[in-house]
Every structure is written in structure tokens, then in C-alpha cells.
Amino acid sequence: MTAQFGDYQNEIYEGGLRGVVPPFPMSYEELEARARAALPASLVSYVAAGAGNEHTQRANVDAFTKWGIIPRMLVGAVRRDLSVELCGLRLPSPLMMAPIGVIGLCAQDGHGDLAVARAAARTGVPMIASTLTVDPMEEVAARFDGVPGFFQLYPPDDRKLAESLVRRAEAAGFRGIVVTLDTWLTGWRPRDLSTSNFPQLRGHCLANYTSDPVFRSRLDRTPEEDPAAAVAHWAKTFGNPLTWDDLPWLRSITRLPLLLKGICHPDDVRRARDAGIDGMYCSNHGGRQANGGLPALDMLPAVVDAADGLPVIFDSGVRSGADIVKAVALGATAVAVGRPYVYGLAIGGTEGVVHVLRALLAEADLLMAIDGYPALADLTRKALRPTPATAAAPR
Numbered sequence: 416m417t418a419q420f421g422d423y424q425n426e427i428y429e430g431g432l433r434g435v436v437p438p439f440p441m442s443y444e445e446l447e448a449r450a451r452a453a454l455p456a457s458l459v460s461y462v463a464a465g466a467g468n469e470h471t472q473r474a475n476v477d478a479f480t481k482w483g484i485i486p487r488m489l490v491g492a493v494r495r496d497l498s499v500e501l502c503g504l505r506l507p508s509p510l511m512m513a514p515i516g517v518i519g520l521c522a523q524d525g526h527g528d529l530a531v532a533r534a535a536a537r538t539g540v541p542m543i544a545s546t547l548t549v550d551p552m553e554e555v556a557a558r559f560d561g562v563p564g565f566f567q568l569y570p571p572d573d574r575k576l577a578e579s580l581v582r583r584a585e586a587a588g589f590r591g592i593v594v595t596l597d598t599w600l601t602g603w604r605p606r607d608l609s610t611s612n613f614p615q616l617r618g619h620c621l622a623n624y625t626s627d628p629v630f631r632s633r634l635d636r637t638p639e640e641d642p643a644a645a646v647a648h649w650a651k652t653f654g655n656p657l658t659w660d661d662l663p664w665l666r667s668i669t670r671l672p673l674l675l676k677g678i679c680h681p682d683d684v685r686r687a688r689d690a691g692i693d694g695m696y697c698s699n700h701g702g703r704q705a706n707g708g709l710p711a712l713d714m715l716p717a718v719v720d721a722a723d724g725l726p727v728i729f730d731s732g733v734r735s736g737a738d739i740v741k742a743v744a745l746g747a748t749a750v751a752v753g754r755p756y757v758y759g760l761a762i763g764g765t766e767g768v769v770h771v772l773r774a775l776l777a778e779a780d781l782l783m784a785i786d787g788y789p790a791l792a793d794l795t796r797k798a799l800r801p802t803p804a805t806a807a808a809p810r
């Protein structure tokens with residue numbers, strides 16, 4: 416019999432029989448609390464912060480309580496199949512790791528990107544590696560051990576640099592490019608502003624730039640000789656408010672699958688589809704960029720309908736296995752987790768990330784068994800019903 420994700424539960428119970436207490440938290444609340452204690456204050460506020468009064472960030476999480484999964488009995492879902500096809504790749508489950516720009520710094524040894532890449536190799540959960548990393552993308556990709564990875568591009572306004580980053584991602588073996596559209600400037604984040612050290616943090620995450628031949632060619636002195644000038648040049652080239660007019664260029668620079676992150680309106684989906692984009696990534700950046708918006712989950716069904724068969728990755732607010740199941744039932748092809756795995760990294764490095772991913776998958780798998788949905792294909796909108804508004808879970 417092949418392994419099932421729910422087997423993680425048995426491992427933990429069997430450990431208990433031998434007197435082993437699990438070293439990692441089992442609930443999201445405890446995970447977050449332990450990570451807060453483990454991380455330096457500047458990183459706590461940076462990772463946890465959202466835009467404005469963080470209403471959208473909370474709404475992302477609460478949106479999942481507006482849906483309930485309907486149990487079906489006598490199905491005999493003894494074996495479950497969570498595998499999914501995404502951009503020509505067969506993945507063991509719909510779970511992915513969302514791109515996180517500072518994870519490099521969230522590990523105790525300061526090499527979080529490598530630790531996360533190792534967790535991808537251990538679990539088969541693909542990493543979407545951010546442009547903003549402590550270690551260059553080649554070093555990250557070298558640790559995937561055959562598990563497909565995606566490269567998230569913040570397209571700089573220097574097109575030659577953008578092309579160079581994409582070429583390198585191709586050469587390093589990444590299997591798709593995720594272009595993030597909603598962060599060409601940083602949102603108003605009160606919690607983060609009150610520590611005001613975001614510029615310092617990101618200054619440590621420029622390895623993909625300082626190792627890049629095009630970026631280096633733009634500098635009078637090397638980043639090693641004059642790090643401050645390199646950071647200043649980066650700040651000038653980072654933000655690129657792409658428009659539809661740039662899409663033909665973007666499409667032309669790679670033959671890898673190209674996905675757009677931050678797409679939430681069906682009209683934008685259709686236009687992107689017409690421009691030859693291979694997949695949509697429905698996300699509001701975890702509520703970090705613009706407050707006052709709808710929860711990302713509420714926008715997912717319309718995005719899926721407009722995508723008309725193109726794959727849709729979803730993130731923003733995923734905190735549990737049940738959330739993964741609900742997002743899939745609403746039409747997501749793949750579901751990315753963000754903050755939870757950052758917290759796993761903070762408390763336990765690669766092991767902590769592996770635990771968070773396995774716990775999410777175990778919960779999703781056991782839920783599919785108990786509720787009688789043996790395969791992802793069984794999870795359609797018919798598996799869900801809106802919960803009465805008054806029944807929203809307390810937070």
C-alpha cells in the first residue's frame with residue numbers, strides 16, 4: 416500500500432505510545448505563538464503585518480468559515496488520491512508553498528530559502544521561490560531533489576534584467592514562472608511601519624540581483640565593493656507597474672508556463688488568457704497590500720469560471736487542511752500556504768516546515784476520508800454549502 420498523507424497522524428500517535436511528545440505545535444494558534452517567541456521583533460511585525468487595519472487580512476481567514484463541507488457516508492474512501500496536474504506536472508497534492516520574500520531571514524541560520532527548498536524535497540510540496548532571497552535561485556533549486564519548483568518574478572523595470580532572471584530560472588530547472596502583479600510598490604502596513612526596518616530586511620534578500628550579470632553590469636562598483644550602491648540601484652529598478660501592453664513582452668521571454676499572481680477579476684482573467692498566459696494565481700497577497708478588499712476566497716469562483724479550464728492557484732488565508740479542501744471544491748487547481756510555513760521555519764527550520772506541510776496534508780486527507788470524497792475530482796462546489804451568517808466561527 417502506498418503512503419497516505421493521513422499516516423502522519425499514526426506516526427504521532429505511535430510516538431505517543433513510546434512516550435514521545437510531538438516537538439511541533441498541532442494548532443495554527445500555537446504555531447504562531449511559538450514563532451512570535453522565536454523570531455526577532457522586526458521579523459514578527461514584518462511577517463504578521465497586513466495593510467491598513469488588517470481587515471482584509473482577517474477576512475481572508477474568516478471567509479473559509481462561510482463554507483461548510485457536506486459529509487457523504489458509505490463511500491468507503493479507504494484510499495485517497497490528492498494528486499493533481501498543474502502546467503503539465505503531476506503533483507502529489509494540490510498544496511504548494513507561496514513565495515515569501517524574507518524567508519531567508521526567518522531561519523535561525525539565516526538560510527531559510529535553502530531550508531524551505533529541502534522541505535519541498537522531503538514532502539513533494541513545490542516551493543514557489545521568491546525573487547527576494549538570501550541565497551541565489553540556483554542554490555535554492557539545487558536542493559529540490561527532483562521536486563518541481565516555480566520561480567516568482569518581481570519584474571524589474573529593467574527589461575534586460577527581467578530577462579536575465581528568467582533565463583537563470585530556466586537554466587536552474589524551475590518549471591514555471593509566477594509573475595506577481597500587486598506589489599510593484601509596498602502597501603500601507605502600520606505594524607511594519609512602526610518598526611520601520613523593512614528596508615533593512617529586504618537589503619539582505621537581494622542575492623538574485625547581486626549575483627546577476629545584467630544587474631552587476633549596471634553598477635559602477637561591484638556589490639561586494641559598494642553594497643549600499645547595489646541596494647540603492649535595486650530600489651530604483653524593483654517596482655515595475657506592468658500594464659497589459661507589457662504582456663506580449665512578458666510572454667515572449669519564456670516558454671515556461673507563465674502564471675499571473677494577484678489576478679482576482681474575471682475580466683482580467685479573460686484578458687490574460689487572451690494574452691497567452693498559462694494560469695492564474697488568485698490572491699490578495701494575504702491582505703498585505705491593499706486593505707478594504709474582498710477576501711480572496713470570495714473572488715475564487717469567478718476567477719475559476721473565467722479561467723475556463725486554465726489552472727488556478729489560490730492563496731490568502733489558508734490555515735488548515737479543511738481550508739485546502741474548501742478552496743479545491745471552489746475550483747482551485749492548487750492551494751498555496753504562506754504564513755503558516757514561515758512560522759514552521761522559524762521554530763524548527765526544515766523540520767518545522769515539513770511538519771506544517773504534513774499536518775495540513777494529513778488533515779485534508781483524513782477529512783476527505785471521513786467526509787467521503789476519495790479524490791480531488793470529487794470535490795466540486797456541490798461538496799459545499801454556505802454556513803448561515805450567524806454561525807461564523809469565533810476567532
Ligand SMILES: Cc1cc2nc3c(=O)[nH]c(=O)nc-3n(C[C@H](O)[C@H](O)[C@H](O)COP(=O)(O)O)c2cc1C
Binds near residue numbers: 461698
Ligand atoms: C512575509 C511575507 C513575504 C512575502 N513575500 C512575497 C514575495 O516575495 N512575492 C510574492 O509574490 N508574494 C509574497 N508574499 C505573499 C504570499 O505569497 C501570499 O500571497 C500570502 O502570504 C498569502 O497570505 P497568507 O500567508 O495570510 O495565507 C509574502 C507574504 C508574506 C507574509
Ligand SMILES: O=C(O)C(=O)c1ccccc1
Binds near residue numbers: 516
Ligand atoms: O512583503 C511582501 O509581501 C512582499 O511581497 C515583498 C516585497 C518586497 C520585498 C520583500 C517582500
